Amino acid sequence: MSYDDDIEFDFFEEPETQEAAREGRRRRRGGSRTPIQPPTGPVALARLVGLIAIAIAMVVGLVFWVGACQGKSRQDEYASYMEKVHTVALSSARVGREFATKLEAPGLKLTDLETRLEQWSQQEQQLYDQAQQIRPPGPLRATHQEVLDTLQLRAIGLAGLASALTQTNAKDATTVASNLAAQAQLLSASDIVWAELYKLPAIAALKRLGVTGVVVPASQFVANPAVIGLRSFTIVYQRLHPASTGGTPSGLHGSKLVSTKAVGGGRTLTLTTGQPTTIYVSADLKLVVTMENSGNFPEVNIPVTLTITVGTKTLFKKKQMINGIQPGEQQTVSFGNLQLTPDAFGHTASVRATVGAVPGEQNLDNNTASYPVLFSLSQP
Numbered sequence: 001m002s003y004d005d006d007i008e009f010d011f012f013e014e015p016e017t018q019e020a021a022r023e024g025r026r027r028r029r030g031g032s033r034t035p036i037q038p039p040t041g042p043v044a045l046a047r048l049v050g051l052i053a054i055a056i057a058m059v060v061g062l063v064f065w066v067g068a069c070q071g072k073s074r075q076d077e078y079a080s081y082m083e084k085v086h087t088v089a090l091s092s093a094r095v096g097r098e099f100a101t102k103l104e105a106p107g108l109k110l111t112d113l114e115t116r117l118e119q120w121s122q123q124e125q126q127l128y129d130q131a132q133q134i135r136p137p138g139p140l141r142a143t144h145q146e147v148l149d150t151l152q153l154r155a156i157g158l159a160g161l162a163s164a165l166t167q168t169n170a171k172d173a174t175t176v177a178s179n180l181a182a183q184a185q186l187l188s189a190s191d192i193v194w195a196e197l198y199k200l201p202a203i204a205a206l207k208r209l210g211v212t213g214v215v216v217p218a219s220q221f222v223a224n225p226a227v228i229g230l231r232s233f234t235i236v237y238q239r240l241h242p243a244s245t246g247g248t249p250s251g252l253h254g255s256k257l258v259s260t261k262a263v264g265g266g267r268t269l270t271l272t273t274g275q276p277t278t279i280y281v282s283a284d285l286k287l288v289v290t291m292e293n294s295g296n297f298p299e300v301n302i303p304v305t306l307t308i309t310v311g312t313k314t315l316f317k318k319k320q321m322i323n324g325i326q327p328g329e330q331q332t333v334s335f336g337n338l339q340l341t342p343d344a345f346g347h348t349a350s351v352r353a354t355v356g357a358v359p360g361e362q363n364l365d366n367n368t369a370s371y372p373v374l375f376s377l378s379q380p
Contacts, residue, residue, distance in 0.1 A: 077137050078206065078214045084134045085147060088127050089194075089219035092151060095120050096187070096221035099158070103227060103236055106323055110165060110240045117162035124155035139205050146198035150190045154221055157186030165240075173241070173298075177233035184228035187221050194219045231298060235324035238300045253360035254294035255302055257369050258330060260353045261288045271371035276348055278374045286336040291355040293325045294366075300324045303356035304333045308340070310349045315341055344375045 102108070102116055128151040136144040160183035164176070195218070202216045226232055262269045262277070264285030271277050279285070287306055293299050301321060308316040320333045354368045 074137075074209070075211055075213065078140075078209075078211050081134065081136050081140070082214050082216060085131070085144075086215075086217040088131050088134075088147070088151070089217040092124060092127050092154060093219050093221060095123055095154070095158075096223065099221075100223065100227045103232070104323070106321065108236070108239055113240065114162050114165050117158050117165070121155050121158035121162065124151050124158060127151050128155060139209060140202060143198055143201045143205065146193055146201075150194040150198065150219065153186045153190035153193065157183055157190070160186065173234050173237045174230075176237045177230050180233040180237070181228060181230045184222075184233070187228060188225065191220050191222055231326055235298045235300055235326070238298060239324060251360070252296045253299065253358050254363060255299060255325075255355050255358050255361065256292050256294045256366035257353055257355045258290040258292050260290075260306075260351065260369065260371060262286075262373075263288050263334075271351060271373065273369055273371055276372040276374050278376055280376050281338075281340065284336075285338060286334045287338070287351060287353075288332050288334050289353045289355075290330055290332045291322070291325075292330045293327050293358075295358065295361070296327050298324060298326050299358040302358060305354045305356070306335045307352040307354075308338070308344070308349055309352070310343050310347050313343060315344050315349070340375060345377065349373050349375060 098116075099120060102113065128148060131144075131147050131151060134144070134147075161180060164179045164183055199216050199218060206212075206214055206216070222228060260271045262271065262279045262285065265280055265282035267280065269277055269279060289304055289306060291302070291304060300323060302325065303319050303321055305317070305319045307314060316335075316338050318335055320335070322331050322333065325331050349372075351371045351373050352368065353371075357364055357367060
């Protein structure tokens, strides 16, 4: 026996690697597998198209989302700006209403009006300063300047009215009224600037930019142009300077009684100076006196008096004032709450209406009338 034939030196052989062992096991279980290849042909093309469509949809959705966010941000920006402008516009218009009310207020005094005009001018200046602090969106920066111009015109106009009242020594009411009306034109101009140069361009800009739901505010200082007209300021100045004409006024001046009516219970009866008029008394009964300025000049502070008597006993007497009236104009005065006593019933009563004479009036024949009446509690 040879040692070389019986002894095998297996320990010199290299052991199987793990990869080789696994490959061997796979072969023993069923043989080797073909590697997976990516699909080709129409299937691959369809998948590629689908992926591209999904990507496009995601991009489009992102664009719409970003656009919506930007649109919302833009609308908020313009809404915030207009809200600030609205606050200024409302405050300025409120000054205009106070101004008009003051001119028509009874018992108006020169010093009081001058003081209020200066205060209103300062308020408009403060609103101008406030508007300067507002930061408009880029497309409205030039248009916003018209807001400032509007407020500046109002401040200057009110200050000019105060100055005209303070500095004038003229006794001619028409001359003074002309100066006041000229200053007041700045107030009318301010309304035009706001409406035509600010509001309309701002609305057009919002429409062009696609901004919806945002309202451009209005601001009207002069609601009634007649308030700042020549005739109105003539009456105002005559009320402020009742003795400015001095002595006996020249020209035709006059006031006359036009009619007296009983209004109440759904009836309107015109009283006559002839046969007695039966007046059915109701809770809402009023006696309405109409007078007319029969002269050629505005008149102020005209008293109208109504008196009810039975025999020599006065049952009712009251006086009311007409603050101002233009030539040819008619105004009415109502007397209610008559509170008639039992003496007024069962007897012929007298209703007397009197329109006070104005300075320089020569004819007083048409200022007074007495009307016989019968007051009755029963309705026909």
